[in-house]
Structure formats: C-alpha cells, structure tokens
Amino acid sequence: MTKKQKLLSVFASAVKAGGGIHTAPELAFMMGDKCSPAFTKFLTDCVKNGVVRRVTNGIFESTLTPPDPSTAIYRIINKLRGGVLNYISLESQLSYTGDISQVLVDRVTVVTKGRSGTFSTPYGVIELTHTKKPVDKIAPNLYLDTAINMYRAKTMQAIADLKHCNRNRHMLEN
Template sequence: MKQSEAILRLHEWNLRGHYIFQHRDLKKIFHEDNERNFNETLKRLVKNQFLERVARGTYLYTLSNDRFSANTLESIAKTLRRGEYSYVSLESALSEYGAISQIPIDRLTVMTTGRKGEYKTQYGVIEFTHTKKSVPDIIDNIRSVGRPLRIATEDTAIRDLKSVGRNVHLIID
C-alpha cells in the first residue's frame, strides 16, 4: 500500500477518535491480504514517524492532536487489554480521590481480568494487575467519568490495594 493512502486511512480513523491501534486493527484498516506487503507498509510508517510503536503490537498515530492528551496513557491501556474488563484502581485511583498522599506522575495502575504486566511507554508506565473478581462485582464497583477507562470507587480501590498487599501504608486515615 502507498504510504499516502495509509496515512489518509489513519487520518480518517483519527477523525473518529481512534489514534491507537493494535496490529490486527491496522491490517483491517489497510485491507492488506499479503502479509509481506502489510509488514513493509507498517515498517515504512514507523520509520517515517507516522506511526509510533508504543508497545508490542500496539501503535499510535503520531499526527493525532490527541497524542499528548491527558487520556493517552489510558487509551493505550485500553487498547492493550481490549476484550477484558479493565479499570483504573490502586494508587492511581486513590491518588485521584486524595486517599493517599503520593501522586503517581508517570504511572497508571490498572486492575484487569486480563494478564498482569508492565508496559513502559514514552507517555508513562502502565501497570496491569490481574483480578479474579466476577464481572458483576467489577461493574457494580466502577464508574464512568468520561475518559477511556472506568475508575474504581474509593472503597473498591482500597480493597484492591489491600488484596494485592502493597503500599497500604500510604492510605490516609
């Protein structure tokens, strides 16, 4: 695929609010059946800095105006665990609620039904912690606040922090 055509397609998706993509998303967007051609297109877009590889198999469209928004790290997290239930919790949520004195500047702590892991990106570190909670339990204890990921209630974030057994000493009584 021509680079100009690929950029046009990325731009169209960006106008719809999508600027972070998984490898399989790009394959569908570019309509490439030939794996070799697709990989060459992808390599060229990364080399010419139209796409940035933010994690293995996850790319960010660099011409997006949303690239440096406050929600970019959450959007990356949401893309990394697409298909799983994930929500902001632990230190990140508790800091927002003022329940701990620490403010995680470049780190986002996320509970997920997917696998645990840590991803270092130029936008910050995403730390996924696996939860075995049931879906109804998760849904009943998170709320939507107009951002990519939902956030745990304060009580849920405290319970999550205690269940993973770390930094409990940070909680302000």
C-alpha cells in the same frame, strides 16, 4: 496513493473520529489489507522512517496526527486488554480521589480480568494487575469516567484491591 499515504490517511480519519491509536490488525483492516508478515514489515519500515510511532508492542500512532496526549494512555490500555474488564484502581485511583497524597505522574495502575503486565509507553508506564474476583462482585463498585472512557474503582474497591494485591497501604491518608 502510496501505501504510506494510505496509512496516514487512515490515521487522519481515525483521529477525526476520536481514535488515533491502533493495533496492527486494525490498521490492516482499515487499509483493506491482511495482517500478514508483509504488513508487519511495512509497519516496521514506517516506524523506521518516522511515519508512525510504535507506542508499545503491536500498537501504533501517527506522528503527523497524534492522539490527545491527556487521554492517549487510556486508549492504549483499552487496546492492550480489549474485550476484558479493565479499571483504574490501586495507587492511581487513590491518588485521583485524594486518599493518598502521592501523585502518580508517570504510571497508571489498572486492575484487569486479562493478563498482568507492565508496559512502557511514551505517555507513561501502564501496570496491569490481574484479578480473579468475579465481575459481578466488582461491577457495583465501579463508575465510568467519560473523560477517559474507562471505568474507575470507587474508593472502597481501590482500597480492597490494594489489600488483595498485598501492596503498600501505609500511604493511605485515613
């Protein structure tokens, strides 16, 4: 089995287990390799050959066994800021709950305890906004959306986040 075939096998197994989007270190581990410059070059070559697709810097998906497009962007968010609290809030959550009439189709707004940043992916733009609020103040105002395996802000938390970030509140329905 060639290294490319092994990579595709790893992706196929991961999709069966509910995965499909992985960081370079995860792929190296699953292949029994080290995430070295040589492995990074191997992934770059696989991207050039169309074997895998880079969805954003350091995060990849298979072109033969892509993940479910309806949940892929949420998987990418968890890979971008794994290990810290992330939750859907601001305009994305208020659109989801119907508190604003605008529907965000190409952007997901996320509040994170990690670094802020904006990432373009094939599934849409991910906008991460850092919060300094302590987790124990935020947690009671969140709920787990099992369909996407991410936390979402309750309406009052999303509005509070909107105010805290000095974002446009004119689109609120109430």
